[in-house]
Amino acid sequence: MATRTRRPGAATGAPDGSRRRRLPMRLLLPILVLAALMAMLMLRGYVHSEILADHRVRPEASADKVPQKVIDGGPVIDTRGKSPATLKVPDRHMVLTFDDGPDPTWTPKVLDVLKEHDAHAVFFVTGTMASRYPDLVRRMVDEGHEIGLHTFNHPDLSYQSKKRIDWELSQNQLAITGAAGIRTSLFRPPYSSFAAAMDNESWPVTQYIGSRGYITVVTSVDSEDWRKPGAARIIRNVTPEDGKGAIVLMHDSGGDRHQTVEALDRFLPQMKAKGYAFDNLTEALDAPSAHTEVAGVDRWKGTAWVFLVQASDNITAVLVVGLAIIGFLVLARFGLMFVLSGIHARRVRRRDFSWGPPVTEPVSVLVPAYNEAKCIENTVRSLIAGEHPVEVIVIDDGSSDGTARIVENLALPGVRVVRQLNAGKPAALNRGVANARYDLVVMMDGDTVFEPSTVRELVQPFGDPRVGAVAGNAKVGNKDTLIGAWQHIEYVMGFNLDRRMYDVLQCMPTIPGAVGAFRRTALERVGGMSDDTLAEDTDITMAIHRDGWRVVYAEKARAWTEAPESVQQLWSQRYRWSYGTMQAIWKHRRALFDKGPSGRFGRVGLPLVSLFMVLAPLLAPLIDIFLVYGLVFGPTEKTILAWFGVLAVQAVCATYSFILDREKLTPLISLPLQQILYRQLMYVVLLQSWITALTGGRLRWQKLRRKGGVSAPPSEPAGRGGQVVGGRTVA
Incomplete structure (x- = not known):
């Protein structure tokens, strides 16, 4: 069927009569589909720390620039004012903290144990995990636990620029907002430990975190559950001396945490029998809640973010299948x-x-x-x-x-x-x-x-x-x-x-x-x-x-x-x-x-x-x-x-x-x-x-233009097994 063509300079909508070339829909639509799939994969890689993640860990440095009162002070470090302040948990109070979650396998088990023993805790969640498992973050808040930031991709912040630190914080907050509709003022740096271990590389980061409105929470007792030493050893590691208060470091993600869950189930009734209370941080310090409700545009941004992450995971799962x-x-x-x-x-x-x-x-x-x-x-x-x-x-x-x-x-x-x-x-x-x-x-x-x-x-x-x-x-x-x-x-x-x-x-x-x-x-x-x-x-x-x-x-x-x-x-x-x-x-x-x-x-x-x-x-x-x-x-x-x-x-x-x-x-x-x-x-x-x-x-039907340059080579004689290609017989 013949196709009509327009004369050059015919009406095309361009002021000078030139023809505007538009990308045909047959190309545009497949390109958009493929671009959308690649975007979903990129988002999935970003959320799973395969893109833009920094897994370097800095060795300890000296503590020359760290104020002595911080080194000798408590695990709660407030650098929001002109002079840093530290706080300790009162005696007979314990604040259980869990890092790196939420994990779809172990976080629900930890939450179940805490609920069974009527205990509260603080969960320092990463943005990558919170984005992927928002229901668990929402459950934490609903059951009275506190949420803290643990960055988005879990990098060592002493290696990062201020711009990257801001990005880690904002993305972490975006994920928490999308999951539970809140903002939090609590922060724990990845790879941190005790206040006494603060050095001249991590201290400037802590100061900058305070300038952004966050309270840094480190730890006073390390369960070392990441070593998987057994439930009995974990219990010994987290048991404080002489009725002192403590902020306990544990993990609900990052691997097999069944020892952590087992130790927690035994540890909570033992310590409650000794008169200990297991509160979240602001309860233990008798301070205002660390959570702030989020509404309006910021809430919608967080909701949209979580939706896109969920979509990317689901689409990627379908793509893998x-x-x-x-x-x-x-x-x-x-x-x-x-x-x-x-x-x-x-x-x-x-x-x-x-x-x-x-x-x-x-x-x-x-x-x-x-x-x-x-x-x-x-x-x-x-x-x-x-x-x-x-x-x-x-x-x-x-x-x-x-x-x-x-x-x-x-x-x-x-x-x-x-x-x-x-x-x-x-x-x-x-x-x-x-x-x-x-x-x-x-x-x-x-x-x-x-x-x-x-x-x-x-x-x-x-x-x-x-x-x-x-x-x-x-x-x-x-x-x-x-x-x-x-x-x-x-x-x-x-x-x-x-x-x-x-x-x-x-x-x-x-x-x-x-x-x-x-x-x-x-x-x-x-x-x-x-x-x-x-x-x-x-x-x-x-x-x-x-x-x-x-x-x-x-x-x-x-x-x-x-x-x-x-x-x-x-x-x-x-x-x-x-x-x-x-x-x-x-x-x-x-x-x-x-x-x-x-x-x-x-x-x-x-x-x-x-x-x-x-x-x-x-x-x-x-x-x-x-x-x-x-x-x-x-x-x-x-x-x-x-x-x-x-x-x-x-x-x-x-x-x-x-x-x-x-x-x-x-x-x-x-x-x-x-x-x-x-x-x-x-x-x-x-x-x-x-x-x-x-x-x-x-x-x-569309007619193809032909040149007429094809000719057939002579055939093989009947009964022969060879084929003639280009004038030559191939056996």
Whole structure:
């Protein structure tokens, strides 16, 4: 269908008449989807401390600059005023503090023990964990515990700039606000211990923290539960002397904390029996609450933050499942192709193999053509030069470039031209079938050329009366360019190796439009070619399966087709193929419930086509998304090894497919580059097809521009085992 173009300088909305180029929606939408997925992964990496985290820990320094009253003072350090002040917990009071949480496994157990023994505590939470488990932070507040900041990513603040410290504090507060709707004035620096251990590196940080309005809380008793010394030892470590008050350091995250929980369950009743009270910090100090309710914009910011974090975790979990699925599908497909294609090759290449009596009867070859002036002569002459008796019917589908006239001027015997108004390829093929004289009908594209033996090899399977259609071996004729070489790899590996597999499984999904043959009886019984889908070749193949016929693959029936030579044309072709395949699958969805031998396609073929040709390519970008993520944020070495592992599997299958097809291995040099560039284009095409299908859009036929430079090499003599490629016989 012709497309109108505007003159340069026509009305475009630009003041100077110049044309504004906008990014097409088919590119914009997939880019936005992929960008959103990457953003979710980035957020997930940030929250899980895989991005922007600083895990360096500074060794202790001297205490030259630290005021002596701080070193000798209590564990609560207030530097908000001009002069620092310290506070101690009164005797017979204990403030249990838990660092690094909340943890989804151990924090609930700690909270349960505290609730059982009617004890309060202070939880110094990190922003990363609070963002991921907001329900636990909310439970802490609801049950009377206090919350303190422990930074967002748990870095040693003595290494950080003031800007980074502000960022750690604000992000930590944002997470707490989103989780529980509060702000807190309590802060504990990561890797801190006692007031006496304050040195000239950590003291300036403590002073700056006070200037930001926070009270620093260190510890007076360390349980050393991170060493996992056993519950009894933990209890001894946290038991104060002579009834003194204490701030106790424990952990509810960072590993297996069952010893902490066990020690806590025994320690609380023991100390309560000695008259100790377990309060949160402000209760123990008889001070105003450290919590402030947050409302308005700040509350909404916190809520939005937690929502996004939850979404990123959920989406990432789904992506990981999708990655596992695509990994399984890729390996399963390669495994099936590798094994079943070998079985197919051994079966059809046996000396005693035969489809039945040799097929020598004449064949009708249908060539639907729309504006194929550059290609049609080569196509017709390749048929006339064939080794099998044929009649050639060129169906001119309303061409405007003189295609029909070119064929008529050739005046070749056995060649007829049938003209019709432009009605589309299915209508042209049906018109050709109506005009065909013979029972066996070969269909090809107007830009394709056959080898002399192609028709002969293509019709031999009809020696088996159960065979209703035969798929030929379509090859890329213009493979001398990089994009042509990539399509050549795709045709040999992705299409023909697939066809060998589906042949063994007796569920061939597609007779390629470039080279296929049909029994007229089979075509008539299913109603001929349909224009219900844009993949009429896939549609008719599925219909013939469902009618009970066998569909097989003839590897020696080679046809050379002109593949698209520009990204735009390749996009248009694959978009139509992908969308048409989805349409055909949907049209024949009831094949899943077909009974008897004709139901084999529905039971086996349709699920495999849906998995390998629709679902797997849709999920395949996950491999590259996680590849980029792993390369940037780690683990880099494992990511690279995994990618090269997948590439190695693909290279083995590609090499095997080239050997089976007796092709030169040289084009496989570009396989790694194909995986990086060409495959991404196919992803976006399929994503666009999905979007079109889900939104109910309609896609029209699009004519590809041809150059007519493809010619077929001479075929091997009948009965020989070699193939002629580029004028040379390959054994």
